[in-house]
Each structure stands twice: as C-alpha cells, then as structure tokens.
Amino acid sequence: MTDRLYYKYSDYLKDKYNNKVYKIPVNINTTCPNRDGTIGFGGCIFCGEEGAGFELLDKENSIKKQIKENKEFIVKKYKAEKFIIYFQNYTNTYLKLDIFKRYILDSIGDDVVEIAISTRPDCITDDILLFLKEIKNEYNININFELGLQTCNYKTLKKLNRGHTLAEFIFAVNKLKKYNFEICTHIILNLPWDDEEDVVENAKILSGLEIDTVKIHSLYILKDTLLGNLYERNEIKIIDKNEYLKMMVLFLEYLNPDIGIQRLFSRAPKERTLFCNWDTSWWKLKDQLIEFIKEKSTYQGKKFNYLEPKVVKNN
Secondary structure, three states: OOOOOOOEHHHHHHHHHOOOEEEEEEOOOOOOOOOEOOOOEOOOOOOOOOOOOOOOOOOOOOHHHHHHHHHHHHHHHHOOOEEEEEEOOOOOOOOOHHHHHHHHHHOOOOOEEEEEEEEOOOOOOHHHHHHHHHHHHHHOOEEEEEEEEEOOOHHHHHHOOOOOOHHHHHHHHHHHHHOOOEEEEEEEOOOOOOOHHHHHHHHHHHHHOOOOEEEEEOOOEEOOOHHHHHHHOOOOOOOOHHHHHHHHHHHHHHOOOOOEEEEOOOOOOHHHEEEOHHHOOHHHHHHHHHHHHHHOOOOOOOOOOOOOOOOOOOO
C-alpha cells in the first residue's frame, strides 16, 4: 500500500522542477484538419465551434500579450515561480511552419520551463520536430505534446469521427519518444460505446507506451453538436455518476503510478451544455472520487503488474 492515492500533477511538477510551476494557456488562430475538409468535416462529434478553449483569452491578442496578462493573474493568485506555455485550442501544429516557429519563439522567457503543444497524432511533421529539438537544446526548455486520443477502442474512435485510429496515435508516440519529447494523453472514460474492458485497456496501453502524464476527461455534451443531437434524441446513454467513479478507479489501478494525472474531470460552460458531470461541481466529484478510492483501499498502480514477462520456460 502506498500513501499516494494518485500522482497529482502539482506533485509531478514539483518533483520535476523543484519550483511552483503553473500552465499559461494561449490561443492561436488555427483550426483542425478534421473540420476544414482536409481529412473530414465538422470535427469530432463532441467538439463545439470554439474547440476546447472556453477560458482562453481572445486569439486576436498576440502570444506575448496573452502570456503577460495570464502571468500577472497567476502570479498574484497562486504565487507561481515558473511557467509552462500551453498552446491549447484545436490543432496547434496545423500551421505553416514559419508561423508555428514565430509563435514558439514568442513564448520563450527566462521563467518558462516548458512548452506544451496540444495537437493530433496525425499532424506532427519532421520539420516541426527538428525545429522544436533546436529550441529545446538552445533554450533548455522541455517540450511536451498533448495528444488527443480519447479511447483506445478503434470502433469508438470511428463513431467519434476522430479521423484517426489507435495506430496513428502509437506511431506518433514512438516518433516523439525518439526526440525525447514528453507526452500527455487525453482520455474520456465515459464514452457511450466503451465499457470497463476498454477503460482497463486504455490504462494498459498508455502505461506500455510510457506516457508521461494523462488528462482524464468526463464526457460533456454541448448544444448544437452531433453528440448533442444524439443525446437529445435519446440515442446514447451516459453512465451514472457512481459507475463513472468506479471506471475512474479502475483506470487508475491499472495505470503506471509514475504517470502524472493532469486532470480528473472536465469543465464546460453551463449555458452551452446539455450534460456535464451529472450536475455536480468538479471539485465535489473529486472529493467523492478520493473518498471512493479510500473506501476501496486502493491507489494508482495497484494493479500495474502486467507488463513484466509472466511465462518463462525453465531449462
């Protein structure tokens, strides 16, 4: 038994940087190849018109201005000492190379220890990776790619209109590992087409690929989306809160205990949401999850015993 129920991202950053580190989100003028017709239209069925950037500053503001304004707020409220610049919304490598380079260079500062780039597994070119390797070496800044996967179930990925399968994700991870870049993976544990076996397989695959951190999202459903239409027609069913907490515990039990947990629950704007977190605040859900973990006397990595060879022939 361990005293650590799960590896909190705040602890992960303290262990890594020995400082109080906070993320600064930035918003750039980009889109997604799954929205503009390059590989598909409409994007993922859960994605709204604003993407994931509900709390971002206006993308018309320069990178430097966004960083300055966000930094002033974070320093005042959280006493942060170092920062991660987080390119958050849509597909942040889906840009012309010269524009991407300018954005990255504008984000560098003396107190910036890491650049996190949210993107898709199928939008990472060698030109981008070579440039980021130069940035990492020249400025001693870590590079972290946040890859949206959502599930390892390739049939569910098709229903979500992701435009890629598990194979592209694995290929991208292996490619990024060659450059020694870090990887955060986004996972949704209560997708209508997934079950407990999928949840366990998610944890096993991410552990086997040696992912660095994970963002666990609870599925929220926005108005005027394909998923929202399915929900309003009662064509999909969302599991209840207790069943979801059970799935989260199952995921954590099978997950490598060295993987940091960046997020446990989603947040979404109430006025545009048909369903989110069973009408419960995310911090109450977090408290309930912790209570549930303690009741089960379990912890992250309790069942992380599946990667070592189990069948050995004795001569």
